Amino acid sequence: MRDRISSLTAAASLGAAVIFLCLACVYFRPLPAARLDNLVYDTWMRLSEKPAIHPAPAIVEIDEASLKKLGQWPWPRVLLGDLVEKILQGGAVAVGLDILLAEPDRSSPASMRADIKSRLGIDIDLDKIPPEYLDNDQGFSRMIMGKPVVLGAFAEFTDASGMPAELPRSTGLAEKTPAGAPCPRDTVTSAKGLLIPMKIFTDAAPIGIINSNVHDDGVVRSVPLLVRAKDNIYAALSLRTLMAAMGKKTLRLDSDMDGLARIQAGQIKAPVGPDGTFRPFYHGPGGTYPSFSAADVLSGAVGANELSGRIVFIGYSATGLLDLRATPMDATMPGVEIHATLVDNMLSGRHIAIPPYTFGLQALAIILSTVLAMAIFGLLPPAGYVPVALAAMAALLWGSWHFFTKGVFISPAYAFLAPMLTGSFLIPARFWCEQAAKRRIKRAFAHYVAPEAVNRIAANGPRALAGENRELSVLFTDVRNFTTISEKMDPGQLVRLLNSYFTPMTACVTAREGTLDKFIGDALMAFWNAPLDVADHQKKAVIAALDMQRRLEKLRPQFVRDFGVEINIGAGIHSGPVQVGNMGSDDLLNYTCIGDNVNLASWLEGLCKRYGAGIVVSRAVMEKCGGIYFRPLDRIRVKGSSRPLEIFMPIDPNSGAEEEYESRWKEALSAYFAGDFATASRMFAGLLEIGDMKTGASLFAERCRQLQAKSPDDWAGVWTYDTK
Numbered sequence: 001m002r003d004r005i006s007s008l009t010a011a012a013s014l015g016a017a018v019i020f021l022c023l024a025c026v027y028f029r030p031l032p033a034a035r036l037d038n039l040v041y042d043t044w045m046r047l048s049e050k051p052a053i054h055p056a057p058a059i060v061e062i063d064e065a066s067l068k069k070l071g072q073w074p075w076p077r078v079l080l081g082d083l084v085e086k087i088l089q090g091g092a093v094a095v096g097l098d099i100l101l102a103e104p105d106r107s108s109p110a111s112m113r114a115d116i117k118s119r120l121g122i123d124i125d126l127d128k129i130p131p132e133y134l135d136n137d138q139g140f141s142r143m144i145m146g147k148p149v150v151l152g153a154f155a156e157f158t159d160a161s162g163m164p165a166e167l168p169r170s171t172g173l174a175e176k177t178p179a180g181a182p183c184p185r186d187t188v189t190s191a192k193g194l195l196i197p198m199k200i201f202t203d204a205a206p207i208g209i210i211n212s213n214v215h216d217d218g219v220v221r222s223v224p225l226l227v228r229a230k231d232n233i234y235a236a237l238s239l240r241t242l243m244a245a246m247g248k249k250t251l252r253l254d255s256d257m258d259g260l261a262r263i264q265a266g267q268i269k270a271p272v273g274p275d276g277t278f279r280p281f282y283h284g285p286g287g288t289y290p291s292f293s294a295a296d297v298l299s300g301a302v303g304a305n306e307l308s309g310r311i312v313f314i315g316y317s318a319t320g321l322l323d324l325r326a327t328p329m330d331a332t333m334p335g336v337e338i339h340a341t342l343v344d345n346m347l348s349g350r351h352i353a354i355p356p357y358t359f360g361l362q363a364l365a366i367i368l369s370t371v372l373a374m375a376i377f378g379l380l381p382p383a384g385y386v387p388v389a390l391a392a393m394a395a396l397l398w399g400s401w402h403f404f405t406k407g408v409f410i411s412p413a414y415a416f417l418a419p420m421l422t423g424s425f426l427i428p429a430r431f432w433c434e435q436a437a438k439r440r441i442k443r444a445f446a447h448y449v450a451p452e453a454v455n456r457i458a459a460n461g462p463r464a465l466a467g468e469n470r471e472l473s474v475l476f477t478d479v480r481n482f483t484t485i486s487e488k489m490d491p492g493q494l495v496r497l498l499n500s501y502f503t504p505m506t507a508c509v510t511a512r513e514g515t516l517d518k519f520i521g522d523a524l525m526a527f528w529n530a531p532l533d534v535a536d537h538q539k540k541a542v543i544a545a546l547d548m549q550r551r552l553e554k555l556r557p558q559f560v561r562d563f564g565v566e567i568n569i570g571a572g573i574h575s576g577p578v579q580v581g582n583m584g585s586d587d588l589l590n591y592t593c594i595g596d597n598v599n600l601a602s603w604l605e606g607l608c609k610r611y612g613a614g615i616v617v618s619r620a621v622m623e624k625c626g627g628i629y630f631r632p633l634d635r636i637r638v639k640g641s642s643r644p645l646e647i648f649m650p651i652d653p654n655s656g657a658e659e660e661y662e663s664r665w666k667e668a669l670s671a672y673f674a675g676d677f678a679t680a681s682r683m684f685a686g687l688l689e690i691g692d693m694k695t696g697a698s699l700f701a702e703r704c705r706q707l708q709a710k711s712p713d714d715w716a717g718v719w720t721y722d723t724k
Contacts, residue, residue: 015370018421022366022414031216036413038217042328044404045352050283054347056245057340058310059291060087061317066295073321077105077136079298081143083314086297091308094148096241098210098315098323098336101151101197105136137200145204148244152237153207155227156193163194163230168202170232171240172250178257187259187274190228206244208237212325212338213277219326220338225263226253226276237313238342242268245311258356270346271353279352279409280341285330289340291317313339351407358410365396365415373419377426381484385427389419467581472527472593473541473573473621474601475514477505477548479522480568480609488565497563498522504551512544513537517592523605527593530580538575538624542650545571545615549652570608573617574601575624596641603638604647606724611649612695619646629653631662632669633696637720644718661690668700673717677704 025033060083067073080099087095144151153168175184196207209227212220225236235243235251243249243265252264259274272278282288292302294314315336316323323335345351369392376388396412403410479485479501486494502519509516509526513534517525526544528537552569559567576597584590604616611633622630630648637644651657668683681704687697703719 014425015374015422018370018418019366021421022370022418023363025414025417033413033417035217036416037411038215038219038221040400040411040413041221041352041409042219044401044409045282045328047401048281048405051348051350053283053289054344056309056311056347057289057343058092058307058312059289059317059334059336059340060294060297060312060314061291061334061336062294062315062321063317064319065293067318067320069295070298073316073318074105076107077101077140081136081140083294083298084147084149085143086300087307087312087314088147088149090297090302090304090306092310092312094150094241094245094311096150096208096237096244096311096313096339097152098237098313098339099152100154100195100210101201102195104198105140107136137198141200141204144201147205148247149205150208150237150241150244151197151201151205152210153197153234154195155191155209155211155224155229155234156195157189157191162192164196166199167194167229167232168196168199168207168234171206171226171235171243173233174250174252175255176252177255181255181257182259182274184253184255184260185228185233188226188228188233188276189224194229206240207234208240209234210237210335210339212335214325217326219328220280221328222273222277222279223338223342224276225270225272225278225342226260236339236342238339239263239265239270239346241311241313241339242343242346256356268346269349271351273354278342278345279354280338280345281350281352281407282327282329282341283344285327286317286333286337289337289344311343315339352404352409353407354409358408361410362414365399365410365412366418369396369415370418370422373422374426376419377423378430381481385423389423392419467579467583469577470530470580471576472529472578472580472597473537473575474578474593474598475509475524475526475528475541475545475571475573476602476605477524477545477569477571478605480570482522485565485567489563493563497559497565500559500562501555501567504555505548508544508547508551512540512547514541514544515591518590525592527578527580530593531591536624538573538621539626539628541573541575542615542617542621542625542628545573546650546652549614550654570605570613571615572601572604572606572608573615573621574604575618575620576600599640600638600645603721603724607636607647607721610695610699612692613649614692615650616647617650619648622646622648622650625650629657631657631665634669635673635718637718639720639722644716655692661687661693665693665697668697672700672704675711675715675717677708677711680704681708 029037062073070079084095084097173185177183196202209224211224211227213222213224215221223236223238225239227234227236234240239251243251246266246268248265253260254262254264260272260276261274263270263272263276270278290306290310292306296302297307313336315334317334317336324332325335325338327333327338372392373389376385376392380388393416396415400410400412485497489497498519502524505524506516509524512528514526514528515530517527519525526541528534528541534540548569548571552567556566559565574597576595578593578595578597580591580593582591583594600618604618608614608616613633616633617630629651631651633647633649635644635646651662664683664687668680668687671677671683672680681701684697684701684704687693688701690697707715
């Protein structure tokens, strides 16, 4: 009871530690877990159903064709002004420039005149040019004045060059803040620097922030809709252009107790994080939204109705202008498409949110997955680990996917981490406890001396037990899944079960002139041809093993009825020279045998489960058993032995084995030994449903696939085992 309480206390402490660690990961988001979050997020984004895009957003691209036709960038402001005017004349309701106009136009006549005079000393006469055409920047400013045009500005968050001495007018705001909640202005992402258009332009039109919020892996999963510069708040280019299209000059900021929660412009509501970031829902890769070449717009090739009623963004798509962004849908999406996506999301109400209750759901998932992992790895047999764990993982993934389809992302990463950590501690601990329990059982049963050995001592005297080198046939048997069986019983039941099992098994050994060596927990060891000679000892050992399997077949229903368990055993037999005699201490002696050949018999027993065989014997045994049919199994080499060993499975004459299948097995094995792995794999695959061949056929089919993938140069048909 004390051990059980200690075990439960240790398990509870482990579970609490795992839960605490995973909750810390949720809060601090270390890089490995964050990357797993992003992997799931991007996968869900790509797999999610994509509804039709909103008809409002459109893009005018400064593309390769435009640069080829109109000249390299930057273009004269008069050309850019013509482009904006053409778009507005085409019926666009607003134009957003994903372009930073921070420097004067050096192609203006007045600028060129000043430049030539300073370099060459020549004063060019421009008196015949109307004054309004002397300065392209003034012309562009006059063109956009009072129009639904928004200029691009760039916010710097690290290594900033500083704020301009005079900031443009900020976006109009109205705030709704609950009592006790932080002011939304204070929680919005703050810029350390701001690159803005020339003052002549900002006096004519508002600005919008063109930044994309890039994660550590360079992928745009969230975008700041609001940025603070000193005491001013500026909307993103997408939001500010949408306001211009709606004729709205003021945003309403709604807060909760965590800070900013929602931005509202007219009837448009955009949920954001406390820092003002918005997670876009991407409809597809680059090219999802209607795009028009700037050269086609200027030439009139774009139809009169194609821009009507649209919110148009002007931006770069030419590779040389380097405005490409990675998103969950596309590794090289033009940045201007992100603004179009945001407008689509705000108009259609689609988005991905991480609401405040996410932490609570993640904490609940972590606790449940930890408790489930403790049950899986602490109570289930090893065979149940994988299917139950996979089912739990599938449930977590389904839950995360279900929420994502509703517009909410809840990462399953930390709920995955919890059972992995739990299992990494519990599985070794459970294995150690099981081995300790098995050692205790073995020590208890090892004190019993075989009655057959006592009879031979009485008949032949002490010389029968003197140490000598003899050829013996050694038999090992072992109960399959004994640890799992023992966990289901109290000690009294276990003793009764073992007594009920060992009694008939021992009778099978002694009836065939075998010497019972010892019981080792659930294992039985016996040998033939000592202390007295036994004729045909190899064959008698095999017959004894077949008797044991037949007897167990008859007893199995009784064990199920009396103890609720099904007993299955494996047996290994090998014959060869060993050291045999009375060994031990002065106080306790045991007549037993030792040597490599004893170890080989134990190895053969351990291999039974790999081949689905009830009995595995070596060639040294098989060759001495005339009249018994043996199925060839393999050529192997075991750890600690340099020589290859051929192994076989004796077939009970009453088993109903069909000659056709035995012949097909031999043909498949011959192809395998010859290195024809493709043929062998196909032939073994044809035997997967044939009774006691299923496990062996599956083993060889998988082995052939491995050998086909990396065919060994020195293949001799021998497979090496490092573990039983």
